[in-house]
Amino acid sequence: MSAGPPTRPRKLAVFGGGLGSLSAVFALTELPDWRERYDITVYQIGWRLGGKARSGRNLRAHARSEALGHHVWFGWYDNAFALARRVYAETRRAPGAPLATFKEAFKPCDHLLLGTGDRSDRTPPWKMSLPRSDSLPGDGAAQPSVWHFAQTLLLWAIDCIPRLHPQYSTWSAIVPRWPDASRSLWPALMRRAGGQGVRAYDGFDPQSPDYDGLLRRAAAAVHGEDAPKTSRQRRAWAQPLTHCGEHSLRALVGLGARQSHPQFTIMVDLALATVRGILHDGLDRAGFSAIDDQDLRAWLRRHGASEESLASTVLVALYADHMSYESGDVERPVAAAGALLRAALRRYLAFSGALYYTPAAGLGEVLFAPLYRLLRDRGVRFRFFHKLKHLCPNPRQPAVSAAVVGRQIELAPGVDDYEPLIKVKGLPCWPSRPLYSQIVLGDDPVIQAIDFEANESPEVEEVVLRAGIDFDDIVLGVPPPALAGAAREPRRPRPALGDHARAHPLDRRHGRAVVALADLAAAAGRPGAGRRRRDRAHRIAAMGQPLDRRRLRGLAARALARRDRLAQRAAPRTLRRRQPRARARHRRDLAQEPSARLVARGLARRRRRVQLGALARPAGPRRRAPPGRPALLGHAERQRSPDRHPPRRSAAPPRRRRQRLSQPLARRRLGRRRPRPRLRRGGGHGRAPGRARAQRRSDRHPRRTRRPRPGVIARAGRAPSEARPRA
Known part of the structure; x- marks a missing residue:
């Protein structure tokens, strides 16, 4: 049996050189037999990779590093740190070289300054410091569950509350400050928890209560053999602690704890509201996505957070960090409660190593330059100065039939591929401007004035990439503004008429x-x-x-x-x-x-x-109608069925006569009658017989006198010429 023809690798066209596209290419090249399966080409507009995280060295300003902003990677970015650690492990730079290892490229930080962003507010930013852990980001550790977050917040709040006021540092001193109704409800919640199988509150005596020992046993119960396992047991265990924390915080705030510890009071209030919301909405079973239809502030307010906590620097910084504003208006902050709450809890409670990390240089030199060299050595082709212009959909199936790419430059003679990197003190870097020595007419000021990273930049020619010949699959990694002008929704298959x-x-x-x-x-x-x-x-x-x-x-x-x-x-x-x-x-x-x-x-x-x-069938002769009028029925047909087919006659509409003006339109008042004069009483204008009164009126207003008809005067015995002349 003869073997069939060898199958060629699938050609993959990647448009865009941002972190998402390069991560996908890196994952494909991690496969053991990827060369036999894929042929990858990356098309990038301009001269450098990185997308919105790109950076470059300005050779005209002493090779100064220029970037779009300062980038920070939080400690819970496991996927990004795993990519960076694998890149540095495979590049294996020489010892003593700049940024040779991952720990040299990313510096850990433990302090975070939180402010309101209001310049008129003279309150200094709040400095938050969190301890480091022994792990490193990118180890692939599993993310904590929703119940783990609720349990951690609740135990942290119970531990912080006795430290908010110096005179009330024990629970035995705080609980008597509660209202009587709240203090009498607490033993009932403990008995209910015992009925659900929770043994953390057994042995509590309301006659001689030991509140400090009770709370220590309840906190230690979650890590022992008697830890709550079902959702109902977890809720029964957490309700007495949540009740204790809320009423204790209200009592301490009334005693002046907010003045001594304003930020920690707000943090405890937000933590207790989050725990109450998780328990009430059942997020330990449904997950954070169940509340994505609500705003985070509205959700916290519904579960008991105070207005001071909702306007605190913690929430203001959280909204600003994720740019959660409606239509970009800072006066209208809005964010999905589940997504933003998950990000905040992972940031502060699930980080690995330090709270966040900062790159030792621009991300172009720290990440994208070594990643580019690694992918190029693996066999990935890069085509710089190629921008995506248009995607042609296939009319018969939901696919792309062709891609139109604009080639922006012409390489100089002897240059096969554009080499984008330069070295600054032994470190491979991206320049802030193209290397014009590799471009035809690169010394021309007109060429140097072109922004090759703009979508409106000119191109030398258009290259049409055809499906099945130049590519088999496409990876779109371009930003939405560029994608809106280049891509259209592929047409769906033609359904049947009934569907x-x-x-x-x-x-x-x-x-x-x-x-x-x-x-x-x-x-x-x-x-x-x-x-x-x-x-x-x-x-x-x-x-x-x-x-x-x-x-x-x-x-x-x-x-x-x-x-x-x-x-x-x-x-x-x-x-x-x-x-x-x-x-x-x-x-x-x-x-x-x-x-x-x-x-x-x-x-x-x-x-x-x-x-x-x-x-109706025609019968008898038919008379012809004059032009412009409908045909009439015959005489025999009218006699046989006069009611069924009555003759129809339509008279032509009367023609409207044009009104001729004897005066200019500006002087003549059309459609307005002059008011009749009112006769005064006395002074010769009293009541008189009708003929005399009409005579006086005609003398005063001669224009209103109507001229008698000649026929009437002739019948009265006078000739028309003898009629009284018109005044």
Whole structure:
């Protein structure tokens, strides 16, 4: 049996050189047989890797390191630290070289300064210091559970409360300061915990209470054999401690503990509110994601956090660190409660080694330069000065058929591949500007003024990468602004007509239009006209894709024209003259609004006309109507069915006469009547007979006097010329 042809490795095109893309490439090259399986090429815009964490050395300013900002890696970044540790373990720099090991590249820090960010606030930042652990980040340790976080916070709060006030340093001194109702409720919670199988509160005597010994036994019970195992036992164990912590904190705040320890009072309040929320919402079973639909401040307020704690520097710094603002407005902080709470608890309670680490130099020299050299030595190809311009979707399946890449420069003669790194005091670094000695016309000031890292930068030519030839798979690692202009959503496979409305919820109007066109085509088919004409509806339905307006208008017009021809042959003569006008009107409406509702309306109208034509048959001669008027029924037909087919006469609408003005429009007041004068009483203007009063009114206002009609004067015995002249 002969062996088949050898399969070639799959070509993988990676667009973008940020930390996410390079991490994916690094993970693929970690496979033992990756060279036989993949052929990887990285396309990067500009001259350096790093994305938003890139940095470079300014050779015009004494090789000064320039970056987009100071980057900090917290101690719980296990994946990032694992990548950095493997890179430094494989590069194996010579002893004595700068940044030879991982511990030299990343420096641990234990202190954190928290402030409100308000410049008008003169309160100094709060310095938080947390002790280090013996482990190193990146060891792959499992993350703590939600219950572990709640248990740690609760025990820490119980340990800190007696230290908030110097005069009340024991629980025996704090508990008597509680309200009587709260103090009487505490033994009931302990008995309830005992009923659930929790033995931490056994032996408590309310007559001679030993509160300090009770709380020490309860804290030690979580690490022994009697530790709560089920969710119900955990809640029963935590409720007496939470009740004790909340009422003790309120009593100490009333005694002035906030003035002596303002920050620790806030931290204890937030810790107790977090524990109460975890227990009340059942997050130990559902996880932090169950409260992602709420804001963190609103969630803490609902579970008893004070307004002073919600406005504290701890929460302000937490929102600012994650840039959790609605539309970037700092006056509207908002964040998912579950995601932000998980990040905060991992930062302060689950870090490895130190609280956070800072790179000894820019991340370009500390991480991306050694990572680039490692991947290049493994066999990964890098194409600098190649920017992604457009992704062409495949119309038949959800895939990319081609990728258009713009090549930004032309390499100088003799330069096969662009070498991006330089050495500064023996350390490989990225320059802050391209190395123009490797570029054609690199000494030209016009070339040096171009920002090659901008999406609007010019290119020398466009390179089209075709699927199956230049690449088989794509890894997109470009930022969202660049992706919005380059990538489009690949089209889905064309569904059947019945599934069109369900598969395309946003294109239901086009789906109904396709259904209506299929109905029209099926109704317009002649009986026995052939398989092709009868199956036209199925051919239209096989499209199953959202039709554009031009194609929909054309299909509807052709289907309706064929439908009109068949309907005109079956309709009586009295209706034939009206059909061309109706068809023209329908085509005009369809051109203005090619929607499914209009197509369905035309279909229903033509069905009614066909039914009417089947009931009414022409009989007798037909008189011709004058142009512009509908046809009239014949004399014999009117005599036979005068009520069923009454004659229709339509009078032409009267023409509107144009009004001619004898004066300019500005001087003439149209549509306004002059007010009638009011007659005063006395002084010759009293009441008088109607004729005399009308005579005086006509003398005062001659323009309002109406001229008598000549015919009336002639009948009265006077000639028209003898009529009283108009004043």
